[in-house]
Amino acid sequence: MRLAERVDSMDRNRSVLLVFVQASSGVDGAASLDAGATKGLLSMLKDRAMSGVIKRAQFAIPPLSLMILASVEVPGVTQEFCDLRFDRLPLDRHWDLVGIGVQTGAARPAFELAARFRRAGTKVVLGGPYATIFPERCREHADVLVIGEADDLWKELLEDLTADRLKTEYRQKAFPDLSLDRPVSKSMLDIGSYFTTNVVQTTRGCPFSCDFCSVHVMNGHRLRHRPVDAVVREVESSLEKDRRIFFFLDDTVNADDAYAAELFSRLAPLKIRWVGQSTTALGENPALLDTFARSGCGALLVGIESLADESNHAHHKFHNPADRQARCIKAIRQAGICVYGSFIYGLDGDTAAMAATIEEFITETGIDVPGINLLRPIPGTGVFDRLADEGRLLHGRDDHEAFRFSWAQEMLYLPKQMPLDEFIPSYTGLTSRVFTIGNAVQRALRAPTLRSAVLMFNSLYVHMYSLSRRDLRKQLAALGSGLAF
Numbered sequence: 001m002r003l004a005e006r007v008d009s010m011d012r013n014r015s016v017l018l019v020f021v022q023a024s025s026g027v028d029g030a031a032s033l034d035a036g037a038t039k040g041l042l043s044m045l046k047d048r049a050m051s052g053v054i055k056r057a058q059f060a061i062p063p064l065s066l067m068i069l070a071s072v073e074v075p076g077v078t079q080e081f082c083d084l085r086f087d088r089l090p091l092d093r094h095w096d097l098v099g100i101g102v103q104t105g106a107a108r109p110a111f112e113l114a115a116r117f118r119r120a121g122t123k124v125v126l127g128g129p130y131a132t133i134f135p136e137r138c139r140e141h142a143d144v145l146v147i148g149e150a151d152d153l154w155k156e157l158l159e160d161l162t163a164d165r166l167k168t169e170y171r172q173k174a175f176p177d178l179s180l181d182r183p184v185s186k187s188m189l190d191i192g193s194y195f196t197t198n199v200v201q202t203t204r205g206c207p208f209s210c211d212f213c214s215v216h217v218m219n220g221h222r223l224r225h226r227p228v229d230a231v232v233r234e235v236e237s238s239l240e241k242d243r244r245i246f247f248f249l250d251d252t253v254n255a256d257d258a259y260a261a262e263l264f265s266r267l268a269p270l271k272i273r274w275v276g277q278s279t280t281a282l283g284e285n286p287a288l289l290d291t292f293a294r295s296g297c298g299a300l301l302v303g304i305e306s307l308a309d310e311s312n313h314a315h316h317k318f319h320n321p322a323d324r325q326a327r328c329i330k331a332i333r334q335a336g337i338c339v340y341g342s343f344i345y346g347l348d349g350d351t352a353a354m355a356a357t358i359e360e361f362i363t364e365t366g367i368d369v370p371g372i373n374l375l376r377p378i379p380g381t382g383v384f385d386r387l388a389d390e391g392r393l394l395h396g397r398d399d400h401e402a403f404r405f406s407w408a409q410e411m412l413y414l415p416k417q418m419p420l421d422e423f424i425p426s427y428t429g430l431t432s433r434v435f436t437i438g439n440a441v442q443r444a445l446r447a448p449t450l451r452s453a454v455l456m457f458n459s460l461y462v463h464m465y466s467l468s469r470r471d472l473r474k475q476l477a478a479l480g481s482g483l484a485f
């Protein structure tokens with residue numbers, strides 16, 4: 001490039017678009033997997049209406065990943081953000097670069113979008129969990145790949161963009177140092193689209209190794225902390241724009257007791273309401289439980305998975321022994337915090353007797369919102385490889401796109417202890433007993449706090465699990481007749 005051209009190129013502002021891709025199934029608006037195929041008009045309209053409600057009501061929080069990227073400031077670059085759950089794709093404008101986050105369950109729509117931009121001559125960069133775990137499968141769909149956590153790589157990439165020297169790959173050499181302060185801005189968000197925009201992450205990485213989870217695969221086993229001061233400042237500045245509830249997105253908000261105690265004691269005077277995810281071990285730490293309650297914690301999602309130790313151990317989950325679960329959950333609720341209890345029915349030690357055990361446990365502990373999931377083998381996790389080796393996956397191990405993360409609407413593998421024609425009726429029977437309007441109202445009435453949210457979640461689950469039962473029965477019928485679902 002001649003000098004004059006180079007100077008001109010450096011002066012030009014580069015416009016970057018970051019796109020959040022909606023999953024085609026799952027919590028982005030669960031709909032029947034064969035939507036429209038065999039249903040009547042009324043049923044179809046109901047599904048479509050409920051899908052819209054689900055999308056907006058409970059899960060509509062902005063993606064922190066793209067907020068972090070959009071907050072990186074490089075002179076000569078303007079970044080904009082498009083959330084395909086709510087926004088139209090701004091195709092009428094010129095973009096120098098389009099960044100798309102790829103989740104494993106939404107790889108296909110992400111690739112289709114990338115192809116659309118590339119056909120129009122726009123350069124596309126792919127990043128996120130799937131690009132990190134399977135870069136080779138993403139390479140042909142992108143001009144640039146970002147492999148790993150992009151907090152620092154994004155700055156380098158944007159600087160390269162301004163200097164017209166974009167590389168084809170930016171790969172994380174070490175995990176970003178979270179002790180550096182990287183303020184996250186919300187200026188790119190349309191605040192009204194979301195349930196709340198107060199999403200905060202205080203730590204990354206997970207010391208545990210549950211074999212169905214990709215967090216330790218992507219973020220490593222060492223827990224990295226953000227400075228307490230930086231998190232407190234972020235919460236204060238978030239409050240200036242949006243005073244709604246805070247979501248602490250950490251996989252385990254009590255992973256480091258001392259850090260959590262300091263952080264939430266410091267947050268208590270701000271009088272926020274917050275929800276997060278914790279282990280049941282919190283119930284055995286009355287001091288931390290009290291700090292959480294005083295700092296405004298309204299609800300915690302706890303990963304119970306199975307109520308049988310042999311099942312959890314078969315999946316490398318050792319940190320929540322079955323005999324302590326009920327006691328801990330009761331303690332959390334007694335502290336005034338609602339419990340979202342997340343089960344996975346069908347793990348390797350589970351027999352059909354587990355259905356009744358889960359039902360009794362929900363009644364005994366008073367869990368406010370139960371979530372009874374089916375195992376989702378995610379490509380790149382230990383359980384995916386093991387099930388593939390054991391011949392128990394229902395799709396080919398290389399056909400990643402077949403592994404949809406629907407709302408418990410299809411089986412993706414064969415349970416160890418039960419054939420599918422025993423397991424599916426056992427699962428659908430369980431969800432039909434647990435998720436009824438009567439139970440939704442009862443759970444809301446006796447919830448320690450956030451009663452309308454408990455009612456909303458449980459009511460939506462009545463619909464979502466009915467969708468699950470309908471699709472699972474269809475899958476069972478199709479498998480019986482040898483047809484693909």
Ligand code: B12
Pocket residue numbers: 021022023025026027028059061062063064065066068069099100101102103104105106125126127128129130132146148149150151201212213214215249250251378405406407
């Ligand atoms: C909060 C959360 C949700 C929330 C909100 C999601 C949202 N809209 O943001 C809800 C409940 C809605 C949700 C839904 C789902 N989730 Co979720 N979720 C999470 C959780 C706990 C935190 C996500 C987060 O914000 N992380 C913090 C950010 C900073 O990290 P990050 O996303 O990895 O981003 C970094 C890099 O990946 C990279 N990056 C990310 N995107 C991009 C894009 C570009 C262009 C570039 C360059 C880089 C880049 O840079 C970022 C900064 O370092 C994660 C676990 C985790 N620890 O990440 C699971 C997780 C992302 N979820 C997961 C799953 C499976 C789902 C569902 C499919 C569940 C379902 N059955 O429906 C849906 C998918 C919906 C969707 N389209 O996103 C899996 C994804 C697995 C995978 N390999 O893809 C995870 C990893 C959990 C797990 N146990 O494995 N989820």
Ligand code: SF4
Pocket residue numbers: 206207208209210213214215216251252303
């Ligand atoms: S499921 Fe939770 S505890 Fe287990 S590895 Fe994943 S993030 Fe860690």
